[in-house]
Amino acid sequence: MAAKKLRRAQLSQEMCERLSRYQITTCQDFLCLSLLELMKVTGQSYYEVQKLLCKVSRACAPKMQTAYEMKLRKSVNPSSAFLSTTLHSLDRVLHGGVPCGSLTEITSPPGCGKTQFCIMLSVLATLPVSMGGLDGAVIYIDTESAFSAERLIEIAANRFPAYYDSDEKLLCMTRSIHLYRELTCCSVLKRIMSLEEEIILKKVKLVIIDSVASVVRKEFDTKLQGNLAERSNFLTRGASVLKYLAEEFSIPVILTNQITTALSSGPGVRADLVSPADDLSLSEGSSVSGKRDSAYVTAALGNTWSHSVNTRLILQYHDLPTRQLLVAKSPVAPFSTFFYTIEKSGLVLQDLNLMKSTLLFQSQDE
Amino acid sequence: MDHSGRRSADTDGCKWDAGKRRDSVRWCFVLLASLEIGISREEALEALQVVRQECHGDTARTPGGSGATRKCTALELLEEEQTQGFIITFCSALDNILGGGVQLTKITEICGAPGVGKTQLCMQLAVDVQIPECFGGVAGEAVFIDTEGSFMVDRVVDIAAACVQHCHLIAEAQQEEDHGKALETFSLENILSHIYYFRCRDYTELLAQVYLLPEFLSEHSKVRLVVIDGIAFPFRHDFEDLALRTRLLNGLAQQLIITANDHRAAVILTNQMTTRIGQSQSTLVPALGESWGHAATVRLIFHWDNTQRLATLYKSPSQKESTIAYDITVSVPVGRDMPSWVTLSPGKDCTQI
Numbered sequence: 001m002a003a004k005k006l007r008r009a010q011l012s013q014e015m016c017e018r019l020s021r022y023q024i025t026t027c028q029d030f031l032c033l034s035l036l037e038l039m040k041v042t043g044q045s046y047y048e049v050q051k052l053l054c055k056v057s058r059a060c061a062p063k064m065q066t067a068y069e070m071k072l073r074k075s076v077n078p079s080s081a082f083l084s085t086t087l088h089s090l091d092r093v094l095h096g097g098v099p100c101g102s103l104t105e106i107t108s109p110p111g112c113g114k115t116q117f118c119i120m121l122s123v124l125a126t127l128p129v130s131m132g133g134l135d136g137a138v139i140y141i142d143t144e145s146a147f148s149a150e151r152l153i154e155i156a157a158n159r160f161p162a163y164y165d166s167d168e169k170l171l172c173m174t175r176s177i178h179l180y181r182e183l184t185c186c187s188v189l190k191r192i193m194s195l196e197e198e199i200i201l202k203k204v205k206l207v208i209i210d211s212v213a214s215v216v217r218k219e220f221d222t223k224l225q226g227n228l229a230e231r232s233n234f235l236t237r238g239a240s241v242l243k244y245l246a247e248e249f250s251i252p253v254i255l256t257n258q259i260t261t262a263l264s265s266g267p268g269v270r271a272d273l274v275s276p277a278d279d280l281s282l283s284e285g286s287s288v289s290g291k292r293d294s295a296y297v298t299a300a301l302g303n304t305w306s307h308s309v310n311t312r313l314i315l316q317y318h319d320l321p322t323r324q325l326l327v328a329k330s331p332v333a334p335f336s337t338f339f340y341t342i343e344k345s346g347l348v349l350q351d352l353n354l355m356k357s358t359l360l361f362q363s364q365d366e
Numbered sequence: 367m368d369h370s371g372r373r374s375a376d377t378d379g380c381k382w383d384a385g386k387r388r389d390s391v392r393w394c395f396v397l398l399a400s401l402e403i404g405i406s407r408e409e410a411l412e413a414l415q416v417v418r419q420e421c422h423g424d425t426a427r428t429p430g431g432s433g434a435t436r437k438c439t440a441l442e443l444l445e446e447e448q449t450q451g452f453i454i455t456f457c458s459a460l461d462n463i464l465g466g467g468v469q470l471t472k473i474t475e476i477c478g479a480p481g482v483g484k485t486q487l488c489m490q491l492a493v494d495v496q497i498p499e500c501f502g503g504v505a506g507e508a509v510f511i512d513t514e515g516s517f518m519v520d521r522v523v524d525i526a527a528a529c530v531q532h533c534h535l536i537a538e539a540q541q542e543e544d545h546g547k548a549l550e551t552f553s554l555e556n557i558l559s560h561i562y563y564f565r566c567r568d569y570t571e572l573l574a575q576v577y578l579l580p581e582f583l584s585e586h587s588k589v590r591l592v593v594i595d596g597i598a599f600p601f602r603h604d605f606e607d608l609a610l611r612t613r614l615l616n617g618l619a620q621q622l623i624i625t626a627n628d629h630r631a632a633v634i635l636t637n638q639m640t641t642r643i644g645q646s647q648s649t650l651v652p653a654l655g656e657s658w659g660h661a662a663t664v665r666l667i668f669h670w671d672n673t674q675r676l677a678t679l680y681k682s683p684s685q686k687e688s689t690i691a692y693d694i695t696v697s698v699p700v701g702r703d704m705p706s707w708v709t710l711s712p713g714k715d716c717t718q719i
Contacts, residue, residue: 057574236603310515
């Protein structure tokens with residue numbers, strides 16, 4: 001929209017030629033100038049320039065819709081608004097599952113199950129709509145080379161044994177998951193920019209980037225001067241393209257992030273903490289003791305990135321093999337905690353109270 | 367008086383020049399007249415005005431093209447301020463520190479860390495602005511300009527449903543006639559139809575939309591709230607030229623102030639927080655730089671203290687700085703005094719300097 005040529009904004013040919021002499025060819029160039037500069041460049045009076053501004057603005061302003069129209073449009077296809085994770089309590093809290101049209105982030109320390117979760121979601125996305133899936137292809141951008149096709153098949157076969165009853169169905173599913181290995185920030189960004197065509201061509205319904213943090217933290221050292229700004233720049237650029245893709249095509253975009261331990265030298269750094277849910281030392285059952293003055297763990301990539309994602313799920317260790325899943329940021333859900341284990345069929349939610357009571361019965365029987 | 371010189375200089379800059387010349391001529395004229403002819407300055411001024419009217423006719427156009435004069439006495443302003451409504455947020459503590467609620471004709475900025483509730487409050491206000499006057503609202507409509515894509519229709523539906531239910535409870539308890547009539551038009555469908563939503567994907571679209579805002583508000587004269595959710599997001603990347611960014615932001619702020627005043631609307635902007643690295647520590651400050659701090663009249667900062675959400679009134683011309691605690695709940699109004707989505711945590715009302 002911003003790069004729209006002025007010719008298409010219905011300005012007269014003469015005006016466009018005159019402006020191009022000053023290197024003003026797109027709507028963006030035109031709107032960035034001040035009134036005085038515009039008057040000088042167009043040679044028109046104050047009021048004429050106002051009218052021209054309105055014309056150009058009308059060419060690139062967004063269309064208006066009322067909230068009511070949006071609601072009606074949503075109620076027409078309700079099932080395509082979420083990707084159900086088949087973890088029922090989580091789906092209930094998130095009002096359906098991973099939301100389509102926005103960015104969801106999964107953060108965790110290493111080995112907690114981020115990649116497992118992503119692989120499980122790729123299987124779910126290829127399922128037909130009747131089973132809660134999105135019936136589409138998946139684009140998986142892998143920066144850590146952690147994707148395992150065998151694990152993919154294992155999860156699919158064990159989670160939906162009735163559906164994937166033949167090898168052929170499994171192979172068909174694997175054909176619709178497109179894997180891209182990108183190892184640098186630059187290549188990741190290039191890949192994100194080229195995703196639009198792929199999404200249309202291959203009828204993609206889910207985009208996963210595993211993980212954003214590993215490439216960014218390799219290349220940007222925030223202790224060096226200027227790197228923090230560059231990193232923010234890269235992240236916001238990537239985030240805005242991904243948001244555009246998510247909204248245009250109404251698909252969920254899933255990103256994974258890492259945990260960082262920040263060493264604080266005093267109370268001043270506490271201000272860096274963006275949300276208590278992000279401070280894993282505050283959540284229940286965490287193994288990190290409450291040593292507030294020395295160190296605390298939080299999601300990596302800074303708070304500019306935290307602003308850009310719409311939903312944030314945090315995975316962390318509890319009492320092995322049980323792990324914990326927190327809903328840390330969501331426009332529709334409050335803070336919630338769930339416990340899960342990783343099985344052959346992927347992630348399985350556990351009801352901790354139920355587990356405790358069965359253990360109690362067991363010990364009483366003995 | 368040189369007419370041709372004035373006509374071609376139809377710009378602000380030249381008007382000032384011409385005005386200066388005119389003034390200097392006028393000065394001389396009045397003084398001269400009073401000295402030479404021996405009449406008092408007031409009489410000379412009167413004579414000058416008569417002459418000027420005959421020469422100029424009505425070619426003088428008011429700056430800004432709005433037609434309304436922008437000057438008034440403080441008394442008129444006081445009367446206006448006292449009768450003007452506020453947009454209540456339904457969190458009594460928040461309304462208190464704001465002096466009654468979100469003020470019309472002013473720009474209020476809400477800064478906060480991610481996930482703290484800025485968009486929630488904006489969606490709440492987009493519903494609250496539509497509350498009928500008999501319930502204490504301003505009965506207006508809302509424009510929602512979204513740059514981050516965090517507007518959730520489902521959540522707005524929840525908030526609107528709770529608000530309607532809350533008003534029904536009040537009407538039942540008070541049993542007044544106009545309450546019933548107002549409730550007929552205050553329905554979920556109507557509320558949603560009067561939230562005008564624009565999704566701007568980059569700063570050019572945002573600039574364009576703000577340029578077109580006066581026209582839109584003239585067509586929809588009942589709009590009393592303009593929300594720009596995420597003024598920082600489109601300006602935080604792809605901007606090597608910080609000077610350009612400052613200029614564009616200032617221009618935006620100016621236009622929004624003019625729009626707010628001309629149409630008696632409240633403007634709400636949400637801003638992000640960014641980390642400022644100091645020598646020994648880093649602090650969280652509102653994004654977009656120091657000069658942006660001047661743009662808003664009222665500044666609210668939402669932040670955390672352990673697990674408690676706090677709102678601090680950071681800048682206001684009429685209220686003092688203070689902090690309150692709030693929570694975001696799933697809206698379930700229980701009684702007449704129960705705020706619909708934001709409840710006050712018991713016993714936490716701290717004042718902060």
